[in-house]
Amino acid sequence: MESIYMTNPELSSANSQWSLGSSIDNNELIQQTLMVVDDYEGNLHAMDALFKSEYKVVLQSNAKDAINYAIQEEVDLILLDVDMPDMNGYDACAALRENVMTAHIPIIFVTAADSQDEEEKGLLLGAVDYVAKPLNLSILRKRVRNQMESIHYRKKLEILSCVDGLTGASNRRQLDTMLLQHYSSTIRFGNCLALLMIDIDNFKLYNDTYGHIQGDQCLKQVAEAIMAVRRRETDIVGRYGGEEFAVVLPDTDLEGGLVVANKVLNRVRELNIEHKGNSTKKIVTVSIGLAVFAAKQCKHQEISLEGFIHQADKQLYAAKNSGKNCVRYTTVKTAVSQKS
Known part of the structure; x- marks a missing residue:
């Protein structure tokens, strides 16, 4: 001393x-x-x-x-x-x-x-x-x-290096990294993990109608709306690619995932961005696929991370095929999808 x-x-x-x-x-x-x-x-x-x-x-x-x-x-x-x-x-x-x-x-x-x-x-x-x-x-x-x-x-x-330059959300690299970490943690501790795959409806037509500069502005506004729903530091919002986003919700069950998904739907609708080519409401909307992995209720070998992402993707396609502007969801345990 x-x-x-x-x-x-x-x-x-x-x-x-x-x-x-x-x-x-x-x-x-x-x-x-x-x-x-x-x-x-x-x-x-x-x-x-x-x-x-x-x-x-x-x-x-x-x-x-x-x-x-x-x-x-x-x-x-x-x-x-x-x-x-x-x-x-x-x-x-x-x-x-x-x-x-x-x-x-x-x-x-x-x-x-x-x-x-x-x-x-x-x-x-x-x-x-x-x-x-x-x-x-x-x-x-x-x-x-x-x-x-x-x-x-x-x-x-x-x-x-972790942020998408256009939207401010996590970029694909960071999104993949955090999803892997949370997936591994979910298996280790036997918790739940919810994944939302979100796609802007008829976005190609939006770009064709209003131009790419306006399209970029639309992407920024939608990203901000999604990030505004985020309530915890551990929740990750990322740009998956193009007009598609993903939300990773650790320690979140099906009920909690649906709450977030429906908030995202409503936030984007409330932006009231004109989209004449969108047949549903003439405004920009999104479709959401939600998959929930309940580790306690699954055998670990039954679902890989790729399989989990695939389940969320399947629900996104189901939402698109169901008229868009909606949520379709599944749990990995049952692989039964529903419409919200």
């Missing part, structure tokens, strides 16, 4: 030093979380004063509590002291790197051990930086900010 106050008495006034001149160019950075791990309470308070105007600061006095927090909550960057009892910083770094839930979190070591061997050890363990005490406040703050900006832009790129 070593105090950074010994050679940096100005840290006691860090709050007043940085609170006035710490405007952030990108307001989104304020939402980032910086976790400081140090067994000396004075250091924790100093780091809190230094960074709280820019980030959400989480203070942990020991490595084990820090690791548990990082597993359960989102942390963007960790300032980690090396010299701590019970579990030192090097062991904590190794543990964080070994856990799939925390391996991605960048770590900056903050320590009084300033030898090249110690720095090399820290970097070999996977730390992104190594800062020796006594600290230069201005340099430390800039190093943290540089890391936070890199994290922020990396996350933006990750999001963009």
Whole structure:
């Protein structure tokens, strides 16, 4: 345990030093979380004063509590002291790197051990930086900010790689990934999984009538209407292809799936987008196929993920053949479809 106050008495006034001149160019950075791990309470308070105007600061006095927090909550960057009892910083770094839930979190070591061997050890363990005490406040703050900006832009790129550029819904790649994850989780825990396949009725005719620019606008509006129905973080809305969308609803039974499906139908109708070529209501409508996989009621080998998607597709075609602007549904257990 070593105090950074010994050679940096100005840290006691860090709050007043940085609170006035710490405007952030990108307001989104304020939402980032910086976790400081140090067994000396004075250091924790100093780091809190230094960074709280820019980030959400989480203070942990020991490595084990820090690791548990990082597993359960989102942390963007960790300032980690090396010299701590019970579990030192090097062991904590190794543990964080070994856990799939925390391996991605960048770590900056903050320590009084300033030898090249110690720095090399820290970097070999996977730390992104190594800062020796006594600290230069201005340099430390800039190093943290540089890391936070890199994290922020990396996350933006990750999001963009998962999003359909036109509609803002998940793209096909992300949709397939999340569907597989939720399908595997459903089998593992014996829950239910609902899948909606949604298609805009007579969309080709809409494009032919109103043009592709108006068609793109229609796709955006329909996607927004579908996403507006989403109520949980775990619910996934994605563009499956062309004018077709999919909604993945984990832990959702047939009754819950039908509630969502009928809300989607009504939301799209309420857009009241003119569609002279749509014989049903002269407005844009959608058809929906709903399949529900009840893992407790099925033998796992009876239905594959591809088979589950196929069941939802079959119901979509049934809805199309039943006059469109409606929902057809089935459970994997019985494979009996109905009209709603």
